[in-house]
Amino acid sequence: MSRMLRASAIMAAGTMVSRLTGFVRTAVLASAIGVAALGNAYNIAYIIPLILFDLLIGGLLSSVVVPMIVRAQREDADGGRAYEQRLMTLATLVLLAIAILGVLCAPLLIELLTTDLSPREAEVATTLARFILPQIAFFGIGAIAGAILNTRDRFAAPMWAPVLNNIVVIGVGVLYHLVSAAGGNVDAATDADLALLGLGTTAGIVAQSIVLMISVHRAGFRFVPRLDLRNARLGEMGKAGMWTLAFVGLNQLSYIVTTNLATGATAKAGKVDVAGLASYSYAFQLFQLPYGIIAVSVITAMLPRMSRYAHEGEYAAIREEFASGVRLVSSVIVPCGLLLMVLGPAATVLIFAHGSISVQQAVSIGNVLQVFGLALVPFSIYQLLLRVFYAFGDTRTPALIAGGNFLVYAVTSYVLYLTLPPRLIVMGLTAAYALAYAVGGTVAWRLASRRVGGGLGGRLVAAGLSRMYVAAIPAAIVALAALWATTEWAGVTPLTSAVILVAGGGLGGALYLVASHRLRITEVSSIIALVAGRAGR
Structure with missing residues (x-):
């Protein structure tokens, strides 16, 4: 576990800066x-x-493209240089064509992703999409550059380049505040306002891609366009990536269901202010923060070792590695999930109740975030199982x-869409999301247990999770008490929300640490020791 902790901590540092600047951007x-x-409209276009x-x-990068680049580096006479150039050429040409086609077909794409938008909302979403869609070409350039850097063991630039993207878009948001009189009023937004938002968002991706291209140049890669694409091994890539594409496609279909039902909820409500797609998107980004910092780092660290164990037939080692990873992730995710369920509105009022967002709208984002708290543990374990x-x-x-x-998600979401009042529909979509990952995680656990021939340490994991919940529930109760006392005394404002988070979150977190020590949750102790050791250097 110590190796996993060290590797995860190194990657988590860069991920944390990227996520936090992304958080400020949002x-x-x-x-x-x-x-x-x-x-x-902006979130649809984005x-x-x-x-x-x-x-x-x-979806092909990690599962197909990176391994094929590594193979070309080992087997080709030129060390894979020509193959890398073909990939860069292919990605640039294909995605440039898709970007142009997307700009031309923007109205159709908006119609596919939404339900019952007003003519003005559809017009604004289409205009923003046309400004933002050119990002696709730069996504491709940056992604292939990042893959080439990873195969050369250069991880700093791919880790930090998104930070520059976030900083650029933060500047765009501040500039919009200063120069636009429209605020959040879609009818008052001018063409100049939309150009600032759309082109500014694209500028962030351009800056990110430039940094990655400079880094890959310094790593020894020289881009020379190559049109001999028959040697790009496209057939092999397509065969290897077929199921990965299916996996990605299904996830995107789920999101298309979400965008249609969330915009449909707004249309159902008429002029009544309810949580819509933007509220869902902002809550989802906050929900992803603990997963992105903790779980992704652990996943990245454990996958190479499990791959080696699988190649060598050491199934017992896979089971041990997986169980350690689940317990390590859960030791942080369990209390985070419970605290999100309690303190979600306090967090979103502090963060979002400014400018064009009222306190009540921020509370609505927080209500969606509370339901996402239910999904945090099953979602994280599901990702580990994959x-x-x-x-x-x-x-x-x-x-x-x-x-x-x-x-599961599509059927449940549609039933809830038909039966819930408009103000609860987006919360219902979030509940369906949690249910889908709980069901998917159960199925994945059974199939993965069969694959490794002897289970995945289910009893040990269940025992560890039980102790973590026992330690976390008192923390959630303390946070709930702080929430109740503060709102009864002073109401809901950004200032009182800050007090709730400091008092409830701080005391609750401290109580969890004490309880986990008493219950001998060794994963928490290991994390504390690692952080203390690094802080003392």
């Missing part, structure tokens, strides 16, 4: 454009290039499990 933009019609990029390249299959080179089983997840 808060600044949300304050500028709000969570109503303009905020919804997600389109991400969906298209994930479908075309993003790495068991990836360690064996199995991308088919995760794709099939994702198909089941999609069905």
Whole structure:
């Protein structure tokens, strides 16, 4: 576990800075454009290039592209240089064509992703999409550059380049505050306002790509366009990545369901202010913060070792590695999930109740975040389980499990959409998300246990999780008491929310540390020892 802790801590440092600056970026933009019609339109336009990029390249990078680059470096006479140049050429040409096509087809894409937008909202979303869609080409350039850097053991630039992207967009949000009179009013937004938001967002990705290209140049890569694409091994890549593409496609279909039902909820509500797509997006980013900092780092550290164990047939070592990873992640994720369920509105009022977002709108984001707290543990464990299959080179089983997840989520979401009042629909979508990952995690656990021939240490993991919840529940009660006392005494404002987070979150966190020590939760003790050791240097 000590090796996993050290490797995870190194990667978590860079990830934390990236996530935190992304967090500031979200808060600044949300304050500028709000969570109503303009905020919804921006979030719809922003997600389109991400969906298209994930479908075309993003899902293939770690599972197919990086291994093929490594193989070319080992087997080709030129050390894989020509192959890397072909990949860069191919990605640039394909994604440039997709970006142009996307700009031309922006109205159709907006219609696919939304339900019952007003003509003005659809017009604004389309305009923003046309400004933002060129990002796709730069996504591809940066992604291939990052893959080449990873194969050369250069991890700093891919880790820190997104920080520059976030800083650029933070500047765009501040500038919008200063020069625009529209705020979050979609009807008052001018063409200049939309150009600032859209082109400014694209400028962030351009800056990120430039940093990665400079870094890959310094690492010895020289880009020379190569059009002999028959030697790019596309058939092999397509065959190897077929199931990965299916997995990514199913996840994107789930998000398309979300965007349609969330915008439909806003349309159902009419002029009544309810949580919509922007509220869901902002809450989702906060929900991803503990997972991105803790779980992703552990996953990145444990996958190479599990892959070696799978290759050598050491199934007992895989079981031990997985169980250690789950317990380590859960020791942080369990209290985070409970505290999100209690302190979600306090966090979102402190962060978002400024500028174009009212206190009540910020509370609505917090209510969505509270439901996301239910999903934090099953989502994280599900992601860890997928790495068991990836360690064996199995991308088919995760794709099939994702198909089941999609069905559970789509059916549950649509039923809740039809039955819940508009103000609760987005919270219902979040509950369906938690349910889908709980069901998917259960299925994945059973299949992964069979794969390693003897279980995944379920009893040890269950015992560890039980102790963690016993330690975390008193912390959540303390946080709830702080929430109740402060709101009864002084109401809900950004200032009182800060008091709640400091008192409830701080005391609750301290109580969890004490309780975990008494209950001998060794993972928490190991993390504390690691942090204390680094701080003392």
